[in-house]
Amino acid sequence: MKLRLQLFEFEDLPWFPRVIRAGMMDYLRFMISALRTYQPIVPLLQAALQRTGQTQLLELCAGAGGGTAGVLRQLRAAGIPNARVRLTDLYPQPAAWQQLQAATPGLEAELQPVDATAVPSALAGFRVVFSAFHHFPPAAAEALLADAVRQQTGIGVFEGAGKHWLELVLAVTVLPVAQLLITPFIRPFSLSRLFFTYVIPLIPLFTIWDGCVSILRMYPPEQLLQLARRADPAGAFVWQAGKVQHRWGPQVTYLIGTPVGTAG
Structure with a gap:
C-alpha cells in the first residue's frame, strides 16, 4: 500500500485526556513487548551502532516504551554488552x-518534555524512533531527520507494520478483541x-x-x-x-542513517 493519508490521531491532540492516552500507550507497549515486534531490526541496529561506535540509544517519542526493553536485551546479547x-x-x-x-x-528516562525535531545537544546517543514516525507530517518528519544530521548523530526510524490492507482489517477485528482480553494483565x-x-x-x-x-499515515520505504x-x-x-519480516509473518518498515565516514 503506497497510499498515505495525513489524517489525525487522537493521541496527538493537546487536549486529549492524559488518562486515555496513557491507557492506549500501555496497551501498545504490552502488545509490542509480548509479540517482540522489533526483534527483526536488532541486527540492523547493531550494525549501525558498530559503524558509529556508539552504545547509547536515545529513544525519541518513546510513549510507554513498548519494545524498548526487549531490543536492549537483544543488543546486549548480540555483542554490545554495554548498550544503554x-x-x-x-x-x-x-x-x-x-x-x-x-x-x-x-x-534511563528523561522526565522533561523533549521535542524530537529539536533535541537538546546534551541528550547524546544514536537516535531511535519506534512506532511513532508516522505521527509527523512531511515537514516535521524532515525536521526530525535534519536535526539528527545537524548534530551528526545516527538515527533509526522503525514502524511495526509493513503498511498492508490486511493490517487494517486486523486493527478493526482481531486486535480489539485481544485488547479486551489482555487489559487486566497489563x-x-x-x-x-x-x-x-x-x-x-x-x-x-x-x-x-x-x-x-497509524497504518494510513505510515511512510513506505521510498518515501x-x-x-x-x-x-x-x-x-x-x-x-x-x-x-524486514518477523519469522512468524509481520513486517517492520525502517529507515537508518549514519554519518558518512563512520567506522566500519
Whole structure:
C-alpha cells in the first residue's frame, strides 16, 4: 500500500485526556513487548551502532516504551554488552518508565518534555524512533531527520507494520478483541484503565481509530528515503530503508542513517 493519508490521531491532540492516552500507550507497549515486534531490526541496529561506535540509544517519542526493553536485551546479547537506552517524549510517562527501569538494567528516562525535531545537544546517543514516525507530517518528519544530521548523530526510524490492507482489517477485528482480553494483565495495574476499557470503552474505541490511521499515515520505504534526502541535501549521511519480516509473518518498515565516514 503506497497510499498515505495525513489524517489525525487522537493521541496527538493537546487536549486529549492524559488518562486515555496513557491507557492506549500501555496497551501498545504490552502488545509490542509480548509479540517482540522489533526483534527483526536488532541486527540492523547493531550494525549501525558498530559503524558509529556508539552504545547509547536515545529513544525519541518513546510513549510507554513498548519494545524498548526487549531490543536492549537483544543488543546486549548480540555483542554490545554495554548498550544503554534513554527514553524521551514530548509527553513523558514516568509511571510506565519507572516500571521498565526497575526491570531493565541500562534503561534511563528523561522526565522533561523533549521535542524530537529539536533535541537538546546534551541528550547524546544514536537516535531511535519506534512506532511513532508516522505521527509527523512531511515537514516535521524532515525536521526530525535534519536535526539528527545537524548534530551528526545516527538515527533509526522503525514502524511495526509493513503498511498492508490486511493490517487494517486486523486493527478493526482481531486486535480489539485481544485488547479486551489482555487489559487486566497489563502492569502497572490501573483502575482507570479498566474503567475506560470495560465500563466506558473509550480506550478501545480510540485505539481502533488511531491504529487504522497509524497504518494510513505510515511512510513506505521510498518515501522515507525521499524525506531523508531532503533533510540531508549535502549527503552527510548514508541512508538505507526497507522492510524486514518477523519469522512468524509481520513486517517492520525502517529507515537508518549514519554519518558518512563512520567506522566500519
